Structure formats: C-alpha cells, structure tokens
Amino acid sequence: MTDPVSSENLLDNLSTAVLQLNDKMCIDYANHAAQALFERGFSLLAGCPIYQFVTPSSLDVERLKQSIQQGESYSDSEVNITFVDGRHTQADLSVTSIVDAQSQYLLLEFRQIEQQKKISQENHQWAQQQAAKELVRGLAHEIKNPLGGIRGAAQLLAKELPSNDLKEFTNVIIEQSDRLRNLVDRLLGPNVRPKFHWYNVHEVLEKVCTLVDLDPSHTISIVRDYDPSIPDVYLDQDMIQQATLNIVRNSVQALMQHPDIKGEIRIVTRIERRVIVHGARYPLCVKVSIVDNGPGIPNELKDTLFYPMVTTKKDGSGLGLSISQTLVGHHRGKIEVESWTGRTEFTLYLPIERKDPQK
Structure with a gap:
C-alpha cells in the first residue's frame, strides 16, 4: 500500500478555499485555494486580521465572534464577498468552530459559485446575442435590397425632372437612402477579415x-x-x-x-x-x-x-x-x-x- 497523502497536501489540493482563524479573528492557516481567492501568499496573510482583506459588511463580525465564543457552526449561501481592493466574488460559506488544546478556532470554507454562475450566464447571453445578430443580419439584408431600388429609382427620376427645385426632393430620397444604408452596414459590423x-x-x-x-x-x-x-x-x-x-x-x-x-x-x-x-x-x-x-x-x-x-x-x-x-x-x-x-x-x-x- 502507498503512504497516505498528508493532511496539508490534501487541503492544498482542494478547490474550496479554507481559512483557520484564531480567537482574535487573525489568519493562522490558508490553503492554496484561499491564497488564490485573496490574491496573496500565505506569508502576507499569516497573523493578519481577516478584515484587513475583506470589508466588514461581507462577513458578519458579531456572528463570527459569537460562533467562536459559543462553539456554534453555521452556513450561508451566496454570500457577496467584497475585498478591500474593490474586487467582488460570490461564495457559499461554512463556518465551523474548533476547540483544540483549550484553544478556540474557526474554520472558514469558501466555495466560490461565481465562476459557475458566470459560465452559465455567459452561455445564455452568448446564445441570445447570436440569435439577435442573426435577426439583425436578416433584417439588414431585407432593408438593403429595397433601399437600393428606392435609390436607383430616385436617380432615374431626377434625370427626367425638368426643374432643379423638384430635383431637391429626389436628392433628399438619395441622401436618406444612403444614411439608412450606412446605418445597416454598421449594424452588420465589420465585414473585413482580421489581419493577424x-x-x-x-x-x-x-x-x-x-x-x-x-x-x-x-x-x-x-x-x-x-x-x-x-x-x-x-x-x-x-x-x-x-x-x-x-x-x-x-x-x-x-x-x-x-x-x-x-x-x-x-x-x-x-x-x-x-x-x-x-x-x-x-x-x-x-x-x-x-x-x-x-x-x-x-x-x-x-x-x-x-x-x-x-x-x-x-x-x-x-x-x-x-x-x-x-x-x-x-x-x-x-x-x-x-x-x-x-x-x-x-x-x-x-x-x-x-x-x-x-x-
């Protein structure tokens, strides 16, 4: 049989961010996922209060203190975490109270759900946007065809009109047709191949x-x-x-x-x-x-x-x-x-x- 993997190695390979806080709300341990979540190495996290990195509104201070004092555990879903540098993320949070050798700790587990929600939302929006583009493309072609006919008819009519005053009306038709055609072309987006x-x-x-x-x-x-x-x-x-x-x-x-x-x-x-x-x-x-x-x-x-x-x-x-x-x-x-x-x-x-x- 192979030797069992060490506990620290197992924690560092979790996708869940794990923090250990002492009774002063300072960080005693952070696995690799937690370091990635806080965008800081363990040397910058160790011994620092957690509220040095996240805003107090993100985590209920009183509830955390009550949890460590009374030995209670709790879970919250879809918690909005705001970092002091302005970043936001959403996670399911589990708080577990631990007593070890007369010392009290809190184990915080952050399971990020923002990425999964982003992927789902992105796929949904992408499908909607592609459908909208196809609709716009179809409408654009349907508009451009009669516009060409209207512009051509106005040009022919202008040649037959004896008065320049009357030709002003055909010029308006031609100018507005060109304006609409330009708008349709912009709706269709760039039609040139990229030059990489x-x-x-x-x-x-x-x-x-x-x-x-x-x-x-x-x-x-x-x-x-x-x-x-x-x-x-x-x-x-x-x-x-x-x-x-x-x-x-x-x-x-x-x-x-x-x-x-x-x-x-x-x-x-x-x-x-x-x-x-x-x-x-x-x-x-x-x-x-x-x-x-x-x-x-x-x-x-x-x-x-x-x-x-x-x-x-x-x-x-x-x-x-x-x-x-x-x-x-x-x-x-x-x-x-x-x-x-x-x-x-x-x-x-x-x-x-x-x-x-x-x-």
Whole structure:
C-alpha cells in the first residue's frame, strides 16, 4: 500500500478555499485555494486580521465572534464577498468552530459559485446575442435590397425632372437612402477579415490612451497598470484598438455626465490562467481590464448591454459595445462586465497562442 497523502497536501489540493482563524479573528492557516481567492501568499496573510482583506459588511463580525465564543457552526449561501481592493466574488460559506488544546478556532470554507454562475450566464447571453445578430443580419439584408431600388429609382427620376427645385426632393430620397444604408452596414459590423500579426498588447493600449488623452473635452485621468511580462499576442491591431477605444470612450462619456465625480479610468493588464471562453478552455489569456469610478450601469441594461441599439446616451447609436464584442470575438476572446455604483469594469480576454492559430 502507498503512504497516505498528508493532511496539508490534501487541503492544498482542494478547490474550496479554507481559512483557520484564531480567537482574535487573525489568519493562522490558508490553503492554496484561499491564497488564490485573496490574491496573496500565505506569508502576507499569516497573523493578519481577516478584515484587513475583506470589508466588514461581507462577513458578519458579531456572528463570527459569537460562533467562536459559543462553539456554534453555521452556513450561508451566496454570500457577496467584497475585498478591500474593490474586487467582488460570490461564495457559499461554512463556518465551523474548533476547540483544540483549550484553544478556540474557526474554520472558514469558501466555495466560490461565481465562476459557475458566470459560465452559465455567459452561455445564455452568448446564445441570445447570436440569435439577435442573426435577426439583425436578416433584417439588414431585407432593408438593403429595397433601399437600393428606392435609390436607383430616385436617380432615374431626377434625370427626367425638368426643374432643379423638384430635383431637391429626389436628392433628399438619395441622401436618406444612403444614411439608412450606412446605418445597416454598421449594424452588420465589420465585414473585413482580421489581419493577424504578433503585437505587444501594451503598444495597442497606448494608442488608445493617447487618443483619449488628446481629447480636450474632458479632464478624466487615465491610469496605466501594466504587467510587463505579458508576451506578444497574435491579433489584429486595428480591431483590438477599436474594441478597446469604444469601451474607454463609453467610460469617458459616462463620467462626463457626472461632473461632481473626479473621473478616473484605470487600464490594467494581467495574465489569466485556465479561462473558459464560450465552452473552450484556454490555458493562458491576456486579461485587459478597463475600470472607471462612474455611476455604474443601470440594472435593467446589464443583460442586453451588448445588443445593437441599446444605449443610455441620448445621442448614442448603441453600436459601440456590440461592435467591440464582434471584434474581440474574431480573436476567439470575450468581454465581461461587472458594475455597481462607483465602479464599472469591462474585461477583455484574449487567448495567448504559442503558434500562429491560423496555420
């Protein structure tokens, strides 16, 4: 028989985050999943109060103290955990009181459910968005065909009219037909094939930052937080630049509507491991986060945010985010969004290929 695996090794291989707290609510132990959840190594967690890392509103302080004093255990489902750095996650929480050699401890188990909910929600939204795109594509073609006939008939009619005054009416028909045709083309999205090459993603993002910084209509600050270790990515530079620019401009416009807020947009790049994109698993992805401190996205728009013609701006076309998602989709990536009052975060995931994916 083989030797049994050590208890510590078993705990470190759990997907459940496990913390041990002493009677001072300080962390005595954290397995690997807990270190990943808190985004800190054990050396930075050990001996620190748990409320140094999560907000008191996330975990009921009095209930935890009561649990350790009275030796009670309890469980909570779908607990919203807010970290002091602004991150959010949702987890099922189990709290177990332990007495050992006259010392009292709490064992906290966090089973993250946010990822499973995200995958389910993503698949549902992706299916809806694909259905909406097919509907728009079908309607667009049905509109473009008669528009061409109307424009052609107006041109022929203009040649037969004796008066320039009358030709003004046919010119209006032609101009409006062209305007509708351009709108339909924008609804259909980019119709050119991507031109993939190896690029440093930060060079692409810097072009976006430069364009936004040069805009004199606002005083919003752009903060960069780049990971210089990210390797070159196989992408279409213009497409990713346009996708990112659409999102950043949306943030700028949202912040400009609230002059009482000192607007700030942070652009953060990191490496993300084991990312699932529309059912496919990628070992490595570039994660580009665009975070603003604006008013947040209205709840009623969150599920339809990437649909064409959905917008909160009076003069907006509602096509920017739809086009961004299409452009990122050409790279087998995805866009996620989280938003609440004071923080909106759009996250682009772009798979990192080890060889040209087109070959």
